[in-house]
Amino acid sequence: MSSANGWGEGGAEGAPPEQLALIREGVRQARAPKAKPRTWRGAKLAGELPVARVLVDKGVLHLDRYFDYAVPEELDAEAQPGVRVRVRFGAGRHRVREGRREGGGLIDGFLVERLAESEYSGPLAALAQVVSPEPVLGPELLGLARAVADRYAGSLADVLQLAVPPRNARAEQKPSPAPLPPPGIPETGSWTRYGRGAAFLESLAAGGAPRAVWNALPGPGWAEEIARAVGATLASGRGALVVVPDGRAVTRVDAALSAVLGEGQHAVLTAEAGPEKRYREWLAVRRGSVRAVVGTRAAMFAPVRDLGLVVIWDDGDDSHSEQHAPQPHAREVLLLRAAHDKCAFLLGSWGCTVEAAQLVESGWALPLVAEREQVRASAPLVRTVGDGDLARDEAARAARLPTLAWQVVRDGLRHGPVLVQVPRRGYVPRMACAQCRAPARCRHCAGPLEARDAGALLCTWCGRDEAAWHCPECGGFRLRAQVVGARRTAEELGRAFPAVPVRTSGREQVLDTVPGAPALVVSTPGAEPVAEGGYAAALLLDGWTMLSRPDLRAGEDALRRWIGAAALVRGQGAGGTVVVVAEPTLRPVQALVRWDPVGHAVRELAERAELGFPPVSRMAAVSGTAEALAGFLAVVGLPGDAEVLGPVPLPVTQTGGPRRVGAPPPGEQWERALVRVPPGSGAALAAALKAAQAARMARGGSEPVRIRIDPPDIG
Structure with missing residues (x-):
């Protein structure tokens, strides 16, 4: 569907199918009606809706579900959907005697919904405490978190640890300021430098949902241009979310938003702000006091009301990739939000990633670029x-x-x-042709070759030895390390x-x-x-x-x-x-x-499509000790079109040295396998890996196996 100015609208019909399926499943699990349960017995409970469905803060896959608890009469008023609660969890969770629970330790959780009856047939333990009456987990955020967890083969509790900041009592007790009236439509400004720039802002101001990949011109003007796009969205009565890679970029966008919108129209969410200030700003967003947010990657889950625009700047920066489980990427989370909320999407950068080029190539987003004469004048x-x-x-x-x-x-x-x-x-140096400098790659899977002892070459992806390498570009046989x-x-x-x-x-x-x-x-x-x-x-x-x-x-x-x-x-x-x-x-x-990053990305995308590399294919990295990895791969029910590359040994981390996220413990020898599937099978791959990992953890597997969907480094 297109608007009058030619911009595609961000409705469900234009969203990537896998993303929509994940979002719909997340919302379905959050809102689906339950079968009529059996009654409970034991304590004096709330007169209406006496059952609380709780998500416990246990980030393990075999416990990635809801648990039912009874709502005591004295907690009836405070125990509302979305609040933080404490419950007993562990041995003896369902033993109730004279209204009191026995066994198990107190653990934090979120109250997801209130029910009239429970599906559990036995007596229910009661909520131990309502930590705060502030509802911090709404159905939209819950559905998004479930979709992210399923996409990355992780647990819902782990995602919510990233999405909801820790509670700060002093911040909660302070009322948020009253929301300001929306600002007027800002002037187009330097957006006129881009062929479709003025039309993009007009569509935002009119309540549209254009989707664009924006190749920004050199110079400092990008922050002000983002601020004007946010201003146009706020003028339509909707909210906007901007995610940038680091605090320096936040400072620039913050100053630009203040200059374009005025003070008090936006919130800043960064870890550097401190726990109290960050939580106070987050609460102002959730309560609707402000509808514009700028922040680093944690802000990708900000609960902006009536979301009309999501923006990510420089999506190729490593800082956009979360290092805590399940390690989502801010770009993918914002794509999920754009698909679910049917809002506008803007991916901007001076360069262009292959993922950005794929969004344009698929027709999901339109290019937002300047004419070549303007590029030459600015570069x-x-x-x-x-x-x-x-x-x-x-x-x-x-x-x-x-x-x-x-x-x-x-x-x-x-x-x-x-x-x-x-x-x-x-x-780490890799091998290349000594004559033409073309990278040395495996003939089987096109993975990079690495020199081992006695001059042997080994593929770091599939583990095959390469005894007779020659350069496909110039025919040379000599190699050099960079x-x-x-x-x-x-x-x-x-x-x-x-x-x-x-x-x-x-x-x-x-x-x-x-x-x-x-x-x-x-x-x-x-x-x-x-x-x-x-x-x-x-x-x-x-x-x-x-x-x-x-x-x-x-x-x-x-x-x-x-x-x-x-x-x-x-x-x-x-x-x-x-x-x-x-x-x-x-x-x-x-x-x-x-100065043609778009052309470079388009050519890279075409080559990866021919070779079956991400992002055209979906890939997962599975690592662990040789025995644990082999056992996991033997039982996982991978899709029929999945291809397993490897396993290959991972470098041993030295004790006391720097350690990368996901690297094996110091001194241990681990192996890694890459699992690749074609387009359309990414959700099935994630589901299979998650199910196998959950079953393994439920059996009490002692040796860890780590899974990462869309690993940033597959070399």
Whole structure:
């Protein structure tokens, strides 16, 4: 269905089928009428609806269901659907004597609904306590949480731990401010730079539900453009939700919302705010005092009333992937909300992920891009330095910096600050052709090859040995490992300009902004501060370090990080120049030179479709000890079209060293298998894995088996 201005509306008929099925099942389980139960006996209970259906806070799969409790007469008024309660759970849960429960320990939970009778045939234990009369879990949030749990093969209790912040009594006791009248329709502003920008805002203001993938122009204007989209939605009497990757981005959008909407029209949800302030802001949203929210990934579950627009900025950033079970991604959660609430959807970024390209390719969303002339006027000039240039360059051999880089830095410092992006240390090298640098991949499953002892090659996906590898691109037989680390390069650059201040931004200290005066700003990817007036120039060093990650997304992620840094540089008309030290013939480098992240994502999507890679296929990673993993794979009832790759050994985590989320315990040898299914079977895969894990836990399996749907790293 399309509106008069050509934007597709966000109704159920346009939603992805798997997402709608998950949402509908979640709402069905939350609202479905129950069969007439047998009566209970024992205590003096509430006169009407004496049974409380409770979700206990036990994040284990075999207990991922509701339990019935009796409502004592003294708790009748407070025990309303959505409130937090405490119940006894464990041994002796159903033994009642003289109205009192025996056995079991107190545990937190949520009261989901009140019933006249219970399906349980025996006597029910009574609610122990109503923690707070504040109803924090409504049916919409419950349905969304159930859908997310089912999509990611997790438990409802785990999702609600992410969705509902911990209670703070002082915040609850303070009344939320009265809601302000909706603001007027904001001016179109810089949205006129995009061909469909004005029509997008008009559709929002008219109560429509357009869905768009937005390729933002370089520069700081993206925050104000998001604020104007939120303002148009609020003017229609609906709410809006904005999810950004980090606190620095929250600060920018927060300031833009205050400038466009005025004070008091939005709430900010971040962990940095502290438990009391965050809970107070969350309550203001749930109570309807404010209808606009901006926050980091935890805000994806914010209970915005009359939701009319969901926005995610820079969906390729790792921060959007939740690290706690069941590890949902903010983009997928917002897609579920857009499908269920029939609201508008806006995915924005300077770059473009393959998932974003798939939304456009499928017709679910429309592209929101600027004309090429506008792109060229806004983007800086991008120049490249390849391996051949470095080999012929005396300056590069002496100081690991090409002559072109010296010249660009020297010229840029005359007009303002210069950004130097230095890749982090620690990327695992992968093998590539020594002649043409094409990645070495397995002939069976196209997974990345890794060098093992005695020069043997092993596929890190399916575990097959590769004894006779040759490059399919140039026919070469020699391999090379990519080099990691570039700190010495940044030090050399700083020593070369002793009269210029050097500022660093990275893991130890991340700068938000820097002055517009001449300076060298050395930053790791993702930590680049914004310069007042934009950077005069930027150096993107050691491109092969970023491209050599053993992961399917290496090229996409490198381009995203390059564009994220280059977007902070002044436009070509203002003299902005970017130098990237990487082979100019590589696809991500060419996409940066042309400033064409959308084209790069479209080509990546086509290749993944041909090879059956995500996001065209759905994939799950299952890991554990060799014995536990083999036992799990032997009993799980996978869909008939599922393909199991592996298992392969996982790197052993060293004691005392850094540990990635989902990595095996230090010193233990684990294996991992990848399970791949074609489009349409993702829900069946998640259901099968969840059922097998629940059955295994119910039997008391001692060795852990970890499941992750849509693993971000399958290399």
